[in-house]
Amino acid sequence: MLAVVPPPVTVRVPAKVNLHLSVGDVRPDGYHELVTVFQALSLTDEVTVAVTEDPGVEVYGEGEGSVPTGANNLAWKAAQALAAHIGKADGESKVRVVLRKGIPVAGGMAGGSADAAATLVGLASLWKLDISRDELAGIAAKLGSDVPFALYGGTALGTGRGEQLVPVLSRHTFHWVLAFDQRGLSTPRVFGELDKLREEGSPPRIGSHTPVVEALASGDPRQLALLLGNDLQAAAVSLRPGLRRTLRAGVNAGALAGTVSGSGPTCAFLCADAQSAVEVAAELSGAGVCRTVRVAHGPVPGARLVGGDDAPRPSPPRVHA
Ligand SMILES: C[C@](O)(CO)[C@H](O)COP(=O)(O)OP(=O)(O)OC[C@H]1O[C@@H](n2ccc(N)nc2=O)[C@H](O)[C@@H]1O
Numbered sequence: 001m002l003a004v005v006p007p008p009v010t011v012r013v014p015a016k017v018n019l020h021l022s023v024g025d026v027r028p029d030g031y032h033e034l035v036t037v038f039q040a041l042s043l044t045d046e047v048t049v050a051v052t053e054d055p056g057v058e059v060y061g062e063g064e065g066s067v068p069t070g071a072n073n074l075a076w077k078a079a080q081a082l083a084a085h086i087g088k089a090d091g092e093s094k095v096r097v098v099l100r101k102g103i104p105v106a107g108g109m110a111g112g113s114a115d116a117a118a119t120l121v122g123l124a125s126l127w128k129l130d131i132s133r134d135e136l137a138g139i140a141a142k143l144g145s146d147v148p149f150a151l152y153g154g155t156a157l158g159t160g161r162g163e164q165l166v167p168v169l170s171r172h173t174f175h176w177v178l179a180f181d182q183r184g185l186s187t188p189r190v191f192g193e194l195d196k197l198r199e200e201g202s203p204p205r206i207g208s209h210t211p212v213v214e215a216l217a218s219g220d221p222r223q224l225a226l227l228l229g230n231d232l233q234a235a236a237v238s239l240r241p242g243l244r245r246t247l248r249a250g251v252n253a254g255a256l257a258g259t260v261s262g263s264g265p266t267c268a269f270l271c272a273d274a275q276s277a278v279e280v281a282a283e284l285s286g287a288g289v290c291r292t293v294r295v296a297h298g299p300v301p302g303a304r305l306v307g308g309d310d311a312p313r314p315s316p317p318r319v320h321a
């Protein structure tokens, strides 16, 4: 009898920016206690999973040629983790994972985490699993601190090491310009640099997240711009001093404010509206301070099947009387 091979499944998944990232003390397990406000942006990766006789990972776009395609790829680890969670034997879980990456690698925008989250959602559909997003989030948290947020998207408050999430009301679409740097920065190295800076002196520490949550509820980008803050910024700038120039250039180009995204080195600039974002992007592109510039908006949903059951449905055609 012929086995029926299910068709491949594609998932679109967002990058994140941390609107607020307060880093506490280092814990006995080596992680730092965080309080962060995440926002998911329209800058995305697409991940296709398919049943195959030739398992492995392919990478196209950002990071093509440098992102590992073997067992170290976070998407591959996600596939292994889901197979183990449901008790699928090795022979039954042969998959090919194709990553089309728009999110910069080691850019502080959680690109690898996004691919892991997308792989979980894609395989849950490919393997027809009856599994909730909350159950997937339990697997996601073991893969990395940023993986659960990529599953849910939107705007959320993250605590613990960033994996414990509650949604935050966000009333507005915010418009961003993203400046990608020439090279990535290693997340553990940036946390390590912050520890070093704190041993040597007192780098600035941001305050409470409450005003940011209030600004999101008000929907006013000018109010939010005054409150963007990231404790890792001093460490990222210490490792990559050129980021100071990038941050200045974005504001000089007309952005309301700029911040290093997560552990950097991507800089995220909040703009007054969509038109302003296009203008800031054009000017920043010509300033010679970064590799490339992208416009994005947020919040957007987390990992979603493309053209599948949980994809947003197109509006019905308008009927004229
Ligand atoms: C900087 C952020 O992107 C902010 O959202 C995240 O905290 C990083 O999340 P991530 O890349 O998913 O990080 P993980 O894969 O969980 O951890 C990578 C490394 O970053 C450091 N790390 C990460 C998260 C955290 N709360 N404290 C840490 O010190 C640790 O050295 C850890 O070994």
Ligand SMILES: Nc1ncnc2c1ncn2[C@@H]1O[C@H](COP(=O)(O)OP(=O)(O)OP(=O)(O)O)[C@@H](O)[C@H]1O
Binding pocket: 063, 066, 067, 068, 072, 073, 074, 075, 099, 104, 105, 106, 107, 108, 109, 110, 111, 112, 113, 115, 116, 146, 184, 185, 187, 262, 263, 264
């Ligand atoms: N699917 C993947 N995409 C990108 N990088 C991956 C992937 N799998 C493993 N990696 C490795 O992980 C490292 C960090 O990549 P990633 O793009 O997730 O960093 P990041 O966006 O700075 O992460 P975060 O913002 O969560 O700290 C890369 O240098 C790469 O070697």
